[in-house]
Amino acid sequence: DNPFTDVEEDADYSKAARWAYEKELVSGNVFSPDAPCTRGQTVLFLYLLAGFPDAPLSTFSDVAPDSVYSRAISWAVDQGITTGKTADTFAPDELCTRGHVVTFLYRAMA
Template identity: 50%
Template sequence: MKKLISLLLTGLMCANLTAPALAAEDTADTAAPGQTAITFTDMPSSPEFVESITWAVENGITTGMYDGQFWPDYTCNISQILTFIWRMSGSPEPAGENPFRDVPNGKWYAAAAVWAHDKGIVSGDTLHPDAPCTRAMTVTYLWRLAGSPSASASAFRDVKSTDDYAAAVAWGAENGIIKGITPTIFGPYNTCTRAHIVTFLYRYSASILAEVPAET
């Protein structure tokens, strides 16, 4: 837990130094996904990013930002990634009450945040919704969503076995959900862009959700 708190504080400092205001997400990317505009004027050149963004739009996980743009290099914050994960999971109604002191009821991401708390993806009474999401946070959220399964140790030199996110990173690497910055460096404290986030979710959907049998 101390490691995750350290990650969060690092993200908060990064937000103050590098991330622009996040007001655009409140109105643009949280609109009900009724229009599928897959071709964005700022679509990245990477084929995997293009495939991931297309998947995310087609499945109502994101609708893009303003003026036909996706903003792939824009830093993704905690409220955004939890909303994306919630939508990927079918946008279920949360069962519990809002436990967060910094998430007003009725806020665009409130249902996603409360649901994430219900599922054990996040905990505590403070979310820090505007803090940037790091790579370690992202894989930890997805690992918890999958039920916190065990995995063999990863080969990343910058992830110690004693780190709170070590099991999540090992699982993410084993299932092809995350890759390192290099074969031996994971970069747990690096913040994630919107393109990175939808790519992680796309890989999760292909690797983990594909293994879950459809309800009959």
């Protein structure tokens, strides 16, 4: 079943959106397929897909310890998926380019 009110059955991403819902990467009844994805969201998707693994908490100045992205970012840094934008910032709200996304995916799968 398609839980999303904004995903047409014949959309090329329909199957992938339903898969993401089943894997609990997304929730609710609105998918927002045309919304941009941030660095924090991209890393969070990978973290959720990896099963919420534990990692030492990173101390980026722009990521609050209680942020929804905090553990995901810590895990991604610990796994070598990213090192952040600078030594002390991650830029979780910066939009991810396709280049960033494939780099994160490549490093996560390596």
